[in-house]
Amino acid sequence: xxxxxxxxxxxxxxxxxxxxxxxxxxxxxxxxxxxxxxxxxxxxxxxxxxxxxxxxxxxxxxxxxxxxxxxxxxxxxxxxxxxxxxxxxxxxxxxxxxxxxxxxxxxxxxxxxxxxxxxxxxxxxxxxxxxxxxxxxxxxxxxxxxxxxxxxxxxxxxxxxxxxxxxxxxxxxxxxxxxxxxxxxxxxxxxxxxxxxxxxxxxxxxxxxxxxxxxxxxxxxxxxxxxxxxxxxxxxxxxxxxxxxxxxxxxxxxxxxxxxxxxxxxxxxxxxxxxxxxxxxxxxxxxxxxxxxxxxxxxxxxxxxxxxxxxxxxxxxxxxxxxxxxxxxxxxxxxxxxxxxxx
Amino acid sequence: xxxxxxxxxxxxxxxxxxxxxxxxxxxxxxxxxxxxxxxxxxxxxxxxxxxxxxxxxxxxxxxxxxxxxxxxxxxxxxxxxxxxxxxxxxxxxxxxxxxxxxxxxxxxxxxxxxxxxxxxxxxxxxxxxxxxxxxxxxxxxxxxxxxxxxxxxxxxxxxxxxxxxxxxxxxxxxxxxxxxxxxxxxxxxxxxxxxxxxxxxxxxxxxxxxxxxxxxxxxxxxxxxxxxxxxxxxxxxxxxxxxxxxxxxxxxxxxxxxxxxxxxxxxxxxxxxxxxxxxxxxxxxxxxxxxxxxxxxxxxxxxxxxxxxxxxxxxxxxxxxxxxxxxxxxxxxxxxxxxxxxx
DNA sequence: TTTAAAATTACAATCGATTGCGTAAAATAA
DNA sequence: TTATTTTACGCAATCGATTGTAATTTTAAA
Numbered sequence: 001x002x003x004x005x006x007x008x009x010x011x012x013x014x015x016x017x018x019x020x021x022x023x024x025x026x027x028x029x030x031x032x033x034x035x036x037x038x039x040x041x042x043x044x045x046x047x048x049x050x051x052x053x054x055x056x057x058x059x060x061x062x063x064x065x066x067x068x069x070x071x072x073x074x075x076x077x078x079x080x081x082x083x084x085x086x087x088x089x090x091x092x093x094x095x096x097x098x099x100x101x102x103x104x105x106x107x108x109x110x111x112x113x114x115x116x117x118x119x120x121x122x123x124x125x126x127x128x129x130x131x132x133x134x135x136x137x138x139x140x141x142x143x144x145x146x147x148x149x150x151x152x153x154x155x156x157x158x159x160x161x162x163x164x165x166x167x168x169x170x171x172x173x174x175x176x177x178x179x180x181x182x183x184x185x186x187x188x189x190x191x192x193x194x195x196x197x198x199x200x201x202x203x204x205x206x207x208x209x210x211x212x213x214x215x216x217x218x219x220x221x222x223x224x225x226x227x228x229x230x231x232x233x234x235x236x237x238x239x240x241x242x243x244x245x246x247x248x249x250x251x252x253x254x255x256x257x258x259x260x261x262x263x264x265x266x267x268x269x270x271x272x273x274x275x276x277x278x279x280x281x282x283x284x285x286x287x288x289x290x291x292x293x294x295x296x297x298x299x300x301x302x303x304x305x306x307x308x309x310x311x312x313x314x315x316x317x318x319x320x321x322x323x324x325x326x327x328x329x330x331x332x333x334x335x336x337x338x339x340x341x342x343x
Numbered sequence: 344x345x346x347x348x349x350x351x352x353x354x355x356x357x358x359x360x361x362x363x364x365x366x367x368x369x370x371x372x373x374x375x376x377x378x379x380x381x382x383x384x385x386x387x388x389x390x391x392x393x394x395x396x397x398x399x400x401x402x403x404x405x406x407x408x409x410x411x412x413x414x415x416x417x418x419x420x421x422x423x424x425x426x427x428x429x430x431x432x433x434x435x436x437x438x439x440x441x442x443x444x445x446x447x448x449x450x451x452x453x454x455x456x457x458x459x460x461x462x463x464x465x466x467x468x469x470x471x472x473x474x475x476x477x478x479x480x481x482x483x484x485x486x487x488x489x490x491x492x493x494x495x496x497x498x499x500x501x502x503x504x505x506x507x508x509x510x511x512x513x514x515x516x517x518x519x520x521x522x523x524x525x526x527x528x529x530x531x532x533x534x535x536x537x538x539x540x541x542x543x544x545x546x547x548x549x550x551x552x553x554x555x556x557x558x559x560x561x562x563x564x565x566x567x568x569x570x571x572x573x574x575x576x577x578x579x580x581x582x583x584x585x586x587x588x589x590x591x592x593x594x595x596x597x598x599x600x601x602x603x604x605x606x607x608x609x610x611x612x613x614x615x616x617x618x619x620x621x622x623x624x625x626x627x628x629x630x631x632x633x634x635x636x637x638x639x640x641x642x643x644x645x646x647x648x649x650x651x652x653x654x655x656x657x658x659x660x661x662x663x664x665x666x667x668x669x670x671x672x673x674x675x676x677x678x679x680x681x682x683x684x685x686x
Numbered sequence: 687t688t689t690a691a692a693a694t695t696a697c698a699a700t701c702g703a704t705t706g707c708g709t710a711a712a713a714t715a716a
Numbered sequence: 717t718t719a720t721t722t723t724a725c726g727c728a729a730t731c732g733a734t735t736g737t738a739a740t741t742t743t744a745a746a
Binding site for chain 3: 006008009010020021023024025027028030052053054055056057058059060061
C-alpha cells in the first residue's frame with residue numbers, strides 16, 4: 001500500500017493564503033469567520049477531498065467521542081442485540097464504538113479494559129465475564145475519569161451506573177406460571193452462582209415456591225447447567241430420579257432448555273404433557289422448536305438503547321459527583337407450547 | 344464526572360529527573376536506554392498508574408492500529424460470527440476494531456465509511472448493503488491510502504482484496520443434491536440480483552440443471568424472497584401453481600427456508616416426502632426445526648479469520664502496487680432431514 | 687593515560703487540529 | 717470626520733508521544 005499524503009487544514013489554508021485557525025473555525029462552524037471565507041474554505045476542503053484527522057482533533061480536545069464495549073461474546077444473540085441497540089442511539093450523535101470480547105476470560109477482560117483506557121474512550125460499557133471476581137480493572141476505569149456503565153452481568157459491589165434486568169421478578173413470574181399451570185415438582189437448572197443474574201433467578205424461583213406455599217425440593221436443583229450439553233446432562237440426572245420433576249426451569253438460557261427437550265424426546269417423555277419446559281432469553285430458535293419453548297424476553301435491543309441514553313444523560317449532568325444509578329428493565333414472560341400442560 | 348488529569352510520560356520524566364524521550368523509549372522497549380533506567384521508568388510508570396495515550400501515539404506515528412468494519416447488521420448471525428473471527432485474529436496483534444452498521448442503507452454506509460476514514464483506521468473491512476450500487480465512497484477509501492477488504496457481499500467492479508464464498512459452486516452442489524435425491528421440479532427463491540452473491544447462487548442453480556440435463560422451468564423462480572415473510576409468500580405462490588414444485592431451494596437464507604416450512608405445514612404438505620426444502624447459511628436454528636433443514640455452511644468465523652490474515656499479509660507486503668487478491672472459501676453442504684425424500 | 691568507539695541521554699521538531707489572546711479591518715455611532 | 721464597537725483573522729501555544737540528531741557519558745582499545 002503506498003503512503004498517501006492526506007490533505008490537512010494547512011493545505012487548505014496555504015491554498016487560500018489564510019491561516020489554519022480560520023480553516024479550523026470554518027470547519028467547526030464557529031461564528032468567528034466571515035460567511036464568504038467559510039464558503040470558500042468549505043469548497044476548497046471539498047475539492048481537496050479533505051477529511052478531518054479525528055486523532056489530532058481528539059487529542060487536542062481531550063475527548064474521543066468513542067464508547068468502548070466489552071462483552072463475553074460478540075456473536076451471542078443477546079449481546080449482539082444490545083450492541084445494536086447501543087449503536088443505534090450513539091451513531092446519530094457522532095459517537096464511535098470500539099468493541100472487544102472477553103471470551104468469558106477474566107484476563108482478557110482486563111486486557112480489553114486497559115486497551116480502552118489507552119484509547120481514551122469517553123465511556124466503557126461492560127458485561128463482566130463469568131470467570132473471576134476481582135474488579136480492580138473496573139475501579140481503574142473510574143479512577144481515570146472514564147464513565148463506566150455495567151449491564152446485565154454486573155459487579156454488585158462497584159458503585160457505577162447499571163442497566164440490569166429484573167431477573168428475580170422474571171424468574172418469579174415464570175415459576176408462578178408453571179405452578180398455576182398445574183406443575184407440582186419443578187426442577188431448576190441454575191447457572192454459576194458467582195454471577196448475580198443467576199443468583200437472582202434462583203431467588204425468584206425460591207420466592208415463587210414460598211408465595212404458593214409449595215415446599216422446595218433440594219434434589220431438583222442442578223448446579224451449573226448453562227450450556228445445551230450441561231443442560232442435557234442435568235436433565236438426564238433429574239429424570240432418572242426416583243421422583244422425577246414434572247417441569248424444568250432452565251434458568252440459564254434457551255440453549256439449556258433445548259438440551260432438556262432433546263433428552264425428554266430421547267427418553268420418550270412428552271412435553272408439555274408429562275414435562276413442562278421453561279427457558280430464558282427468548283433466543284430466535286425458541287419459537288420454532290417443537291414444542292415451542294416458553295421463555296423470558298430480555299428486551300436486549302432496548303437494553304442497549306437504555307445504556308446509551310444513560311450515558312448521554314450523565315454527560316449533560318454537571319453535578320460534581322454522580323450518584324450510582326441503576327435502571328432495571330422488567331423482562332417479559334413469553335408463554336408458548338412447552339408449558340401448556342392442560343391442552 | 345470529574346475531570347481527571349492523567350499521568351503522561353512527562354510526569355514520569357519529571358519525577359525521575361530525565362527526559363520524556365527516554366521514558367518513551369523505555370516504554371517502547373527500545374534498546375537505546377540503559378537497563379537500570381528502564382526498570383526505574385517501568386516501576387514509576389506503574390506507580391503513577393500510567394496509561395499510554397494512544398491518540399497521541401497514533402497521531403505521531405501516522406497509524407492507528409485500528410480496523411474499521413462496516414456490515415449491514417451487527418446482530419445477524421453471519422456477520423457477528425465474521426466479526427468474532429476478525430476479532431480473534433486481530434486482538435492478539437494489538438489491533439482494535441471499530442464497528443459500524445449500515446442497516447442496509449447506502450447513505451448510512453457512506454457515513455460509516457467517512458467516519459472510519461476520519462478515524463484514520465488502517466483498514467476498512469466491508470460487506471456492502473443491498474441498497475445502492477454507487478461505490479465512490481469505497482474508491483475514496485483507496486484514495487486515502489487505506490487498505491480496503493471486501494467480504495461476502497462485494498462490489499465486483501472495484502479492484503480490492505476480497506474474501507468471498509464460492510456461492511456458485513455451493514449452490515450447484517446443493518441443487519445437484521436435490522436432483523440426485525429424486526426431486527424433479529425444483530423451485531428457487533432468489534435474492535436481490537444487484538448483489539453478486541445472489542446472482543451467483545442463481546447461476547449455480549442453473550448450472551446444476553444443465554449438468555443433469557434437466558430443463559429449467561422459469562415459473563418456478565421467485566424473485567426477491569429474502570426474508571421469512573417473503574419466502575413464505577413466494578412459497579404460497581409456488582405451491583398454488585397448477586404444476587407445483589416438489590422441492591424449493593431458499594437460496595437467500597435459512598429464514599426464507601423457515602417460511603417455506605411453515606407454509607408447507609399450513610397447507611398440509613409433507614416435508615421432505617412431498618416437498619424438499621433447502622436453505623442457506625446454516626443458522627443455528629436450522630438443525631432444530633422439524634424436519635431439520637438441509638443448508639449450506641459458510642464458515643463465517645473462519646471467513647473473519649481469513650480477512651484478518653489477509654490484512655496482515657498485505658501489511659508485510661512491501662510491493663509498490665498490490666494486485667487485487669480474491670480468496671474464495673468453499674462452503675459446505677449440510678445434509679439434513681428436509682431433503683431426504685426416500686426415507 | 688589517552689583516544690576512539692559505543693552506549694546513553696538530552697534537545698527539539700513533528701504529527702494535525704484547536705483555541706485564547708491580540709490586532710487589523712470593517713462597521714457603526716457620535 | 718473621528719471615535720468606538722464589532723467582526724474577522726493571525727499568532728502561537730497546546731494536546732502527548734515519537735524520533736532524528738546532537739551531546740554527553742561510559743566502555744574498550746591502544
